[in-house]
Amino acid sequence: MKKFSKSAYFIFVLFFVGCSSSLNYKPTDPQVTPEAKDLFYRLLKLQDIGVMYGHQDDLMCGSTWWYEPDRSDVKEAVGDYPAVAGFELGEIETGGERSLDSVSFAQITERVKWFHRQNGVITVSWHAINPITSQWTDRVKSPNGPGSAWDVEKFSSGRYSEPESIKYFEIKADSLNAVKSVLPGGENHAMLNEWLDILAEYFMTWTDEKGKLIPFIFRPWHEHSGSFFWWGRERCTDEEYAELCRYTVNYLRNKGLHNILYAYNTDKVYSLEDFMRGYPGDEYADMLSIDWYGQGAEFNALVDCALNFASKAAIEKGKLFALSECGNVSQDIADILKKYKVSYFLTWRNAPPRRPVPENFIQMMEQRREEMNHQLRQMYADPHTLFLKDIQNVR
Ligand code: BMA
Numbered sequence: 001m002k003k004f005s006k007s008a009y010f011i012f013v014l015f016f017v018g019c020s021s022s023l024n025y026k027p028t029d030p031q032v033t034p035e036a037k038d039l040f041y042r043l044l045k046l047q048d049i050g051v052m053y054g055h056q057d058d059l060m061c062g063s064t065w066w067y068e069p070d071r072s073d074v075k076e077a078v079g080d081y082p083a084v085a086g087f088e089l090g091e092i093e094t095g096g097e098r099s100l101d102s103v104s105f106a107q108i109t110e111r112v113k114w115f116h117r118q119n120g121v122i123t124v125s126w127h128a129i130n131p132i133t134s135q136w137t138d139r140v141k142s143p144n145g146p147g148s149a150w151d152v153e154k155f156s157s158g159r160y161s162e163p164e165s166i167k168y169f170e171i172k173a174d175s176l177n178a179v180k181s182v183l184p185g186g187e188n189h190a191m192l193n194e195w196l197d198i199l200a201e202y203f204m205t206w207t208d209e210k211g212k213l214i215p216f217i218f219r220p221w222h223e224h225s226g227s228f229f230w231w232g233r234e235r236c237t238d239e240e241y242a243e244l245c246r247y248t249v250n251y252l253r254n255k256g257l258h259n260i261l262y263a264y265n266t267d268k269v270y271s272l273e274d275f276m277r278g279y280p281g282d283e284y285a286d287m288l289s290i291d292w293y294g295q296g297a298e299f300n301a302l303v304d305c306a307l308n309f310a311s312k313a314a315i316e317k318g319k320l321f322a323l324s325e326c327g328n329v330s331q332d333i334a335d336i337l338k339k340y341k342v343s344y345f346l347t348w349r350n351a352p353p354r355r356p357v358p359e360n361f362i363q364m365m366e367q368r369r370e371e372m373n374h375q376l377r378q379m380y381a382d383p384h385t386l387f388l389k390d391i392q393n394v395r
Contacts, residue, residue: 024318028283031258035208036215038395040261040286043121043320043343046083046391050384051337052121054084054346056325059111060103063350063365067107069114073350074387077373078380081388084344085115090127090149092202093195100127100143101351105202112206112214119392122216123263123324123346128195130230131188132178143354149229179236179244196248200255213259219324220248223291224278226267238278245280261286265324268292268302272309287343288314291325295332304336311340322346329375334385 027040046052055074058081060066062073074082087108090100098104112122127149133139134147141147182192206214224241227234231241249262264285269275279285290310292303307323314321323345326333337345350369353361379385 026318027261028286029253029258029260031253033213033215033259035212036259036261039121039215040320042395043261043287046386046394047320047341047343049394050386050390051334051342052083052344052386052391053379054086054121054123054324054344055082055349056086056125056346057088057101057103057349057351058082058085059115060087060108061101061349061352063369064352064362066102066352067104069110073369074376077376078387080380081115081118081120082346083386083388083391084121084123084346085111086123086125086346086349087112088125088127088349089199089202090125091129092126093128093198095198100148101349102143102354109202109205112216113208116206116208116214118388119395120388121344121391122214123344124216124218125222126199126218126220127229130178131182131191132176132230152228152230152232152235177236177240178230179240183240183243183247192247193251196251196255200252200257203252203257203260204255213257215259215261217263217287218252218260219263219265219289221245222265222324223267224265225269225274233277241278242280245278246284249280249284261320263287263289263322263324264319265289265291269306269310270302272313275306275310275313282317282319285319287320287322288317289322289324292323293325293327295328295330300332300336303333304339307336307340307342311342315341329372329379331375331378331382334379334382338384 025040025044027037029036058072058074062071065071072081074080088099088101088103089105092099092105097106115122129141129148130151133151134141136147139147144150178188180186181188183189204213206216208214221231221241221244223229224231225233231244233241245264252260262285264279264287266275269290275290288310290306292306294303303323311321320343321341322343323333323337325346325348327348329347333345380387
């Protein structure tokens with residue numbers, strides 16, 4: 001379908017379907033900046049028009065390249081950027097210049113400012129290192145490995161090799177509760193505060209040409225229902241998790257950051273009760289969201305079911321809703337999303353290999369990308385799936 005008919009579709013939707021009643025909807029921060037408030041209501045309006053397509057790291061790297069301003073794998077496939085750009089801040093808490101994915105924080109700032117000028121939507125994730133295991137002297141921190149956000153294996157699993165690890169078997173299981181350790185009263189509480197100070201200082205640099213703080217969606221402590229991160233459901237109690245979320249939001253607000261919309265997020269969930277376990281409370285979430293990777297008939301059915309109960313809960317609570325991570329670009333998902341009020345869905349990054357790889361690997365990547373591009377083009381032609389140009393003039 002051509003762009004012309006996309007515009008006609010928007011006019012139809014706005015005039016004949018109308019906007020969600022905004023009566024129940026409001027951003028949660030009592031001191032929200034006018035810009036963040038505008039973003040909230042703009043997202044609400046866009047949710048009535050269609051579902052935005054988002055792509056993680058779209059502006060930072062692609063399957064074969066690292067940071068080339070203006071470059072984007074999505075743009076190369078369809079001639080337009082995604083409507084939502086995802087950025088990852090993992091390891092900013094260590095005070096370095098680059099993220100766990102070797103992406104420069106200075107370059108992220110530059111792209112955030114640029115994308116904001118394009119009237120695109122910005123969303124941020126944060127795979128913070130494990131506050132306990134990253135301190136172990138024999139832990140060599142590596143992206144996604146020991147000491148990282150993913151480092152959640154119990155000592156008894158024998159994952160860590162001798163000789164130093166012997167002593168770790170003696171540590172009481174309770175001390176593995178990394179969430180408890182960073183909450184007030186915990187042995188790593190000061191560390192969390194330092195991390196949040198670094199984060200706040202960085203967010204303060206995200207300003208527009210008038211010096212105003214750029215509004216964005218922040219999705220900290222994501223995928224709670226999965227247990228692959230140290231803040232996952234099996235690593236702490238639901239109440240400790242909720243407290244971590246509230247503490248984080250309050251801390252950043254107290255630092256003067258009132259430009260952030262917060263997303264509450266789970267991994268796979270099978271009932272509303274499941275979805276709401278660990279929910280920090282209505283004052284701490286502007287958006288409810290789910291991450292779910294997979295494909296095929298069973299996956300489609302499960303996601304459909306979860307989107308149904310979760311997006312309805314969002315409407316009842318006056319919150320935005322997103323499928324904030326999913327694995328594959330697929331028209332199946334785009335079609336399921338049409339049934340619900342969803343702000344955006346985001347596919348994860350096209351990461352370039354970290355090390356030199358054999359020629360056949362590159363060929364495989366290129367082939368995979370060609371398949372993805374085909375799906376992207378199909379989605380681009382669908383008037384319900386919104387890319388940057390589709391939202392630029394929606395204020
Ligand atoms: C994961 C993978 C990792 C990456 C992390 C944070 O799902 O893509 O390689 O480090 O996201 O971006």
